[in-house]
Amino acid sequence: MLKIFSRRTGKSSGKKRGAIFQTVDVGSGIGEWTSKQAERFPSRTYVAVDPLYSLGKGAPFIRKMIKRLSKKGVKVEPRTLEDFLKTMIKRKQKARNFNIDMPTHPFELYNFEFLFENISRVLFPNGKIFVKSEMHTKLRKLRELAKRYSLRVSAIKSLPRIPVESLRTGAMKLIAEDSIQSPEKKTYQIYSLVITYGLKKARKDFDNQR
Numbered sequence: 001m002l003k004i005f006s007r008r009t010g011k012s013s014g015k016k017r018g019a020i021f022q023t024v025d026v027g028s029g030i031g032e033w034t035s036k037q038a039e040r041f042p043s044r045t046y047v048a049v050d051p052l053y054s055l056g057k058g059a060p061f062i063r064k065m066i067k068r069l070s071k072k073g074v075k076v077e078p079r080t081l082e083d084f085l086k087t088m089i090k091r092k093q094k095a096r097n098f099n100i101d102m103p104t105h106p107f108e109l110y111n112f113e114f115l116f117e118n119i120s121r122v123l124f125p126n127g128k129i130f131v132k133s134e135m136h137t138k139l140r141k142l143r144e145l146a147k148r149y150s151l152r153v154s155a156i157k158s159l160p161r162i163p164v165e166s167l168r169t170g171a172m173k174l175i176a177e178d179s180i181q182s183p184e185k186k187t188y189q190i191y192s193l194v195i196t197y198g199l200k201k202a203r204k205d206f207d208n209q210r
Ligand SMILES: C[S@@+](CC[C@H](N)C(=O)[O-])C[C@H]1O[C@@H](n2cnc3c(N)ncnc32)[C@H](O)[C@@H]1O
Pocket: 026, 027, 028, 029, 030, 031, 049, 050, 051, 052, 079, 080, 081, 082, 100, 101, 102, 103, 104, 105, 109, 110, 111, 169, 170, 171, 172
C-alpha cells in the first residue's frame, strides 16, 4: 500500500523529499502516452505536467482527465514547466527523461532556457529531452539554444509517415487530420528533436559558469 502511495506521489516511502521520475511529460494534455507508459511499466514514476489541470475544480472534463491519469499511477502536476522545475529543484527530484510533445501556444512560454540552465539539477546524466513539433523553425532555434548550453543534440528528423490513428497524442492526430482534409496541404509533417545531457561536456561548461 505504502509502495503504491510512494509511486503516485513521487516521494520515497522513507524520506519526505527526493524522487526519481522516469519521464516528466510536459504539456501532457489528455496524457494518453503517459498513461500508456505507466500501465506498461507500473514500477516507474511518470509525471504529467500541464497548467490545464489547475482548471480541474471547475471543469468536469479536466477533473475526469486527472482522475484517469491518477488511477493509472501517473503523478499529476497542475503547473507550467518552469514552475514544476522550481518544485523539482526544491524537493531534490530528478528525472531520467523529459518528454515534450507538441509544445504550442506559444512555444517560448515553456522557458526552455530555465530547463537548460538547471539541467544538472533535474535530469540524470545521459538523460534525454524528447521534443516533437510541427514547427520546424522553432525546433531549429531550440536546437541552437541547447547547443549553447553544451548539450548534445540530434538532427531534426521527420516522423515517418504513419497512419493517423497510430500517432501517439491528440495534438499530433489533430494536425495530421487537418492537413489531410485541406486540399492545399496534402501532407502533414511532425518533427522530432532529442537533446541529451551528456555529463562530461555539460558539467565542464557549468563549472566554468559558477
Ligand atoms: C498542443 S497541446 C499538446 C498536448 C499533448 N502533449 C499532445 O501532444 O496531444 C499543448 C499543451 O501544453 C500545455 N502548456 C502550455 N503552456 C505550457 C507550459 N508553459 N508548461 C507546460 N505545459 C504548457 C497546454 O495547456 C496544452 O495542454
